[in-house]
Amino acid sequence: MHTIENLERKLDCLVKEPENFLHFNQVGVLLYQVKDWKNAELYFQRAFQLNPMDRDILYNYALLLYQQGQYEKAGSLYQAYLEIDPLDEEVREKAGDCYYLLGEYEQAVRMYEKLQKE
Amino acid sequence: MAKKKCLSLCLITKNDDKYLSNCLQNMKDVVDEIIIVDRGSRDLTIDIARQLGASVYQIEWENDYSKAKNFCLNQAQGRWILFLQANEIISTQQLKGLHQLLENPNVEGYLLYIDNLSPNYRITSPVQSLRLIRNRKEYQYKYKAFERIPDELLSNIKDAGIRIVQQGDLDWSGDFDQLTLLLEEDLKKYPEDSYLQYMYGIELLNQQRFGEGIKYFQKARQNVNFDYLFAPHLYKCLSWALISLERLEDALDVLEEGIKTFPFYTDFLVLRGELNKRFQQYGEAIHDLEKSLKIREKSNSMVPEPEINISIIFETLGDIHEEVFNYRQALIYYQRAYELNKGNQKILYKIGNVIKKGNFTETLTKLLQEVMEQNNLQQLMVIMDILFRQREYNKVLAHLENLESLLGKGEQTESIKASCYMMLGELEKAELSFASILKESLFYSHMLLQRIEGYWFHGQWQKAGQLLKEIDEALSIENSIKALYHLLHRLLTEKEPQYIHLEEQEYEIVSTLMENFLWLGKVKKAQFLIPLLLQREKEENYIKLAVLWAEQNDYQTIEKFFWQISNKQKQLEFKQKVIEQLLCTEQIETARKVISLGDIQPLGPLEYVVWSQGFIKKLKEMIEKINQTIALQTPAKPSKALAAFYQYFGLDKNAMNESPLDLSALELTCSKIHGEIGGFYRKAKKKQEAFSAYLRALQWEPLDNLAQEKLKEMFHESPTQFYGFLEEKGWLLEGIWFQHKQEFINYILGVIDFRNQQFEKASASFHKIGEDETSYPIALAYIISSLWLMGKEAEAERWLKEQGGSFEVGSQFLSICKSYALDRLNEGHQQFPYSELIRVEKEKIRMG
Incomplete structure (x- = not known):
């Protein structure tokens, strides 16, 4: 189905269930797909506020922020994700790269160290 | 049973x-x-x-x-x-x-x-x-x-x-004639038989009837089955016959097919290498010959086995490297050829020649020792001859005893002694040796002429005149030679000369005489001989003679020889050899003049080296003129955390063993570490991370050549993406050079334009960096470099004097211009990867 149509459907769902973090995340993903970064960020932010422990939301939100050069915020989201799922190697690598970009080399080393041990 | x-x-x-x-x-x-x-x-x-x-x-x-x-x-x-x-x-x-x-x-x-x-x-x-x-x-x-x-x-x-x-x-x-007749009978019976066609082609080749041979080989080629034992040899014979008739393009086609069909029959590669050498495609020629050696090393199971001897392949590689002035490489290959074929004196002379050109005297000493230990008379005589030709007269005299122990003491060794003493100016000792040569001896008349030359060399005209009378009476000396020595005496004593046409032997005498005068530093006397040597039909000698005058940096004489050469190809060869000699003594101005003689011709690697030497020379002169001292900067070292990150990064990628922090990482500079991290990220296709890493490398060392080049490449690949990335300023600023992100952006944009040789645009970006900014001295150095590279040298000099008060700017200006020169040389290296001249020039710039 076309992304725009999909988006309209999801927005309808949101009107019906304005507190559903999944809807916010799904809208964020669709906006991300159409490269509307700003709005995607707003939806991911809201989804995160509603459920700061959801791995998908943490992953998506961090990815978007990272791409936007907001490494500090992305770093803390990756950290939160790793507290829930410390064995996710992909996120650990992403977190390592994020800390490198932030110039926090000690933190970056820690990420890679664990990655290597695992 | x-x-x-x-x-x-x-x-x-x-x-x-x-x-x-x-x-x-x-x-x-x-x-x-x-x-x-x-x-x-x-x-x-x-x-x-x-x-x-x-x-x-x-x-x-x-x-x-x-x-x-x-x-x-x-x-x-x-x-x-x-x-x-x-x-x-x-x-x-x-x-x-x-x-x-x-x-x-x-x-x-x-x-x-x-x-x-x-x-x-x-x-x-x-x-x-x-x-x-x-x-x-x-x-x-x-x-x-x-x-x-x-x-x-x-x-x-x-x-x-x-x-x-x-x-x-x-x-x-008689049998060969009979065999050929029988072969013809067989061919009549089986006209389409590829083997008989091929064998008949070979017989025609043996009779030097190449054109007819080609027809039979072509027929055989159409009928042959590639599995036949003789199939690769048939292709080789065909290509050989075509080469003999100078049908080089046709020969290349046959060789290409041969290489594809019989990849282990390496003679095809060797022949193509030879052809590429003739076409002056030296890179391709080296590639073919080296590949043939590699295949021969790996596989010896080809049936039939290739025929061309490995020592010939080594020798050809030596010839090519010598031709393109790669003397070290040429020496290595000639030595390998000599190891496999010690009886070949020609290779020994070639070794001697590159030793002289490349100044590898130690190798000659080693060879001499080896030959003396083996008591090999033939080789010892060749090496003594090489030493003599290289004017190592003292060495020849010192080792003459060894020669005498093998050859016996006699007139031959006495004549060598006499010639050495004469060239060294020890005329009394020379006379003593001359005296021991009897009038009846075969050496006598030759030594008589040598004595005359000796007196000429040392200005003893009267004695030379007396000896001239003696040669008139010597029956063993040809009249034409006597006449030549009289003419030379008149010429050298500045009496009215009468120029004559020289035969080969006479030309050789006069050119050796000129070379000897030059070696003795008597340039004027050498010049007297030039009109005799400038004879149109002797133009193949002009290159060798002009190289001698290049050693003297005498442009006028070089020019005289050049204009006597009618063939464009020879003119190009002339220029290349003369320029190479001029570069040995850094005579850039003369080299430039030689380049502009006649038509503009591509000079290969030399063009890059002449440009580079000229560029660096002018640069240094300017720096000296404004009395700048060049300061060496100590680049920043990484923190333990960064070094550890770098190491883990490396470990992750290379799966190396677990070890405590590698000390070598701490010895690297911050810039180098970020540059390498950039490389890792780039390979992993993490563009954003790679870009950030290279940016950070430049924050620590703004002139880091590698990081600059990588950034330029990445910018070229996706300009909008990276411009956006820079403008959003999400990246971190490290190091001591840049305090503000906008200042750094201006710097990066300037560097990218500068590396794209858009100096005007680059300069505009650097001008945006204010005097109060920390990076101002580098920006200023770039502005001055841009002016210099745009040809506004006087303006650049004025800026450097007036505004670049600190030596920091001078040293950065020099670094920037050197990097620019290195980039140009890298272009040359990509075009001529085999060139030792370019490699040595790069090393000189880096070390200087």
């Missing part, structure tokens, strides 16, 4: 008593039976054969070699059959391996290559080397001459690794 015989030796003989005994004695203990089929000998052949235990069959000769050989096969009882000619032997050492070959169940026949010691070289087919075959009923020879068992019947052939030595020459002259 009698044990089955293993090996039968078969020979077809006719009047072979001269060699037969030798051959049979050589073989009788190795074979189980000897079968001789004689085709009508009238000498002692049959008696000798019987005495040595051979079974002899006398047949009526029907002009059919296949019939005779098939008769042998029918009589032989061995499981294997070896065919030899009466004048052939195999060394005892090689024979030891023969029986082992017969044990291999997977082989049906072996090739035993033939070394012919006769000076009349003839091309032969590898088919004629198939001498050892299994004795099977179905293996029957075909054709009256150049008999062959068809490939369809006989497969699984290997190289025996044993060579047959053909002694002397049987009385073959």
Whole structure:
């Protein structure tokens, strides 16, 4: 189905269930797909506020922020994700790269160290 | 039951008593039976054969070699059959391996290559080397001459690794004519037979009838099956005939097909390498020849094996490297060729030549020692000659004793001594040596002329004049030579000269004389000889002579020689050789003048080196003029955390062993570490991370050449993405050079434009960096460099004097310009990857 149509459907769902973090995340993903970064960020932010422990939301939100050069915020989201799922190697690598970009080399080393041990 | 015989030796003989005994004695203990089929000998052949235990069959000769050989096969009882000619032997050492070959169940026949010691070289087919075959009923020879068992019947052939030595020459002259007639008869009978067409082509090639040979090879090429034993040799013969007729493009086509079809028959690569050398495609030529060596190293199972000797491949590689001024590489290859063929004096002279050009005197000393230890007179004489030609007169005198111990003391060594002393200006000692040469001696008249030259060299005109009278009476000296010495005496004493036409020997005398005067520093006297040497038909000598004047940096004389050369190709060669000599002594201005002589011609790697030397020289002069001292900066070292991150990064990628923090990482600079991290990220296709890493490398070391180049490349790949990335300023600012992100953005944009040689645009970006910013001195250095590279040298100099008060700017300006020069040289390196000149020039810039 076309992304725009999909988006309209999801927005309808949101009107019906304005507190559903999944809807916010799904809208964020669709906006991300159409490269509307700003709005995607707003939806991911809201989804995160509603459920700061959801791995998908943490992953998506961090990815978007990272791409936007907001490494500090992305770093803390990756950290939160790793507290829930410390064995996710992909996120650990992403977190390592994020800390490198932030110039926090000690933190970056820690990420890679664990990655290597695992 | 009698044990089955293993090996039968078969020979077809006719009047072979001269060699037969030798051959049979050589073989009788190795074979189980000897079968001789004689085709009508009238000498002692049959008696000798019987005495040595051979079974002899006398047949009526029907002009059919296949019939005779098939008769042998029918009589032989061995499981294997070896065919030899009466004048052939195999060394005892090689024979030891023969029986082992017969044990291999997977082989049906072996090739035993033939070394012919006769000076009349003839091309032969590898088919004629198939001498050892299994004795099977179905293996029957075909054709009256150049008999062959068809490939369809006989497969699984290997190289025996044993060579047959053909002694002397049987009385073959008549036989070759007869063989050719028989071959023609066979061809009439089987006109479409590719083997006969190929063999007839070879016979025509042996008679130097290349054009006709090509027709037969072409026909054979259409009919041949690629599995035939002779197929690669057919292609080689065809290409060889085409090369002999200068049909080089056609030859290349055949070679290309040969390389594709028979990739292990490396002679094709060698021949293509030779052609590329002739086309002056040196990179391609080196590639072909080196590839042929690699294939030969890896695989020795090609049947038939390539014929071109490895020492020839090494020598050709040496020639090419010498041609492109890669003297070190040339020396290495010549030495390898010499190791494989120590009897080749020509290679020794080539070694001497590159030793002189590349100034590798130690190698010559080592060679001399080696030859003296081996007491090898021939080689010692060559090396002494090389030393003499290189004007190492003291060394020659010092080692003359060794020569005397081998050669004996006598007039030959005395004449060498005399010549050395004469060149060294020790005339009394020279006279003493001259005195020991008797008037009747063969050396006397030669030494008489040498003495005259010696007096000329040292300004003793009267003595020279007296000796001239003596040569008039010497009967062994030709009149033309006497006349030449009189003319030279008049010329050198500045009397009215009469120029004459010189024959080859006379030209040689005058050019050597000129060279000697130059070596002695008597340039004016050398100049007197130039009009004699400027004779149009001698233009092949002009390059060598002009190189001598290039050593003197005498542009006027160089120009005189240049304008006498009519051929454009020779003019190019002239320029290249002369410029190379001028560059040895950094005579850039003269080199530039030589470049602009005549038509503008591409000079290959030299163009880059002349440009670079000129550029750097001018740069240094300018720095000296404004009295700048160049300061070396110490780049920042990484923190432990960064070094550890770098190491983990490396470990992750390279899966190396776990080890404590590698100290070498701490020894790297911050810039280098970020640069390498950038490289890792780029490989992992993490563009954003790679871009950030390279940016950070420049924050620590703004002039880091590698990081600058990588950023330029990445910017070129996706300009919008990276411009956006820079503008969003999400990245971190590290290091001491930049305090503000906008300042750094201006710097990066300036650097990218600068590296794209858009100096005006680059300068505009650098101008945006204010005087109060920390990076201002570098921005200023870039502004000045941009002016310099735009040709606004005076303006650049003024800026450097007025605004670049600190030596920091001067040193950065120099670094920037050097990087620019290195980039240009890298372009040259990509175009001419084999060039030692460019590599050495790069090293000089880096070290200077």
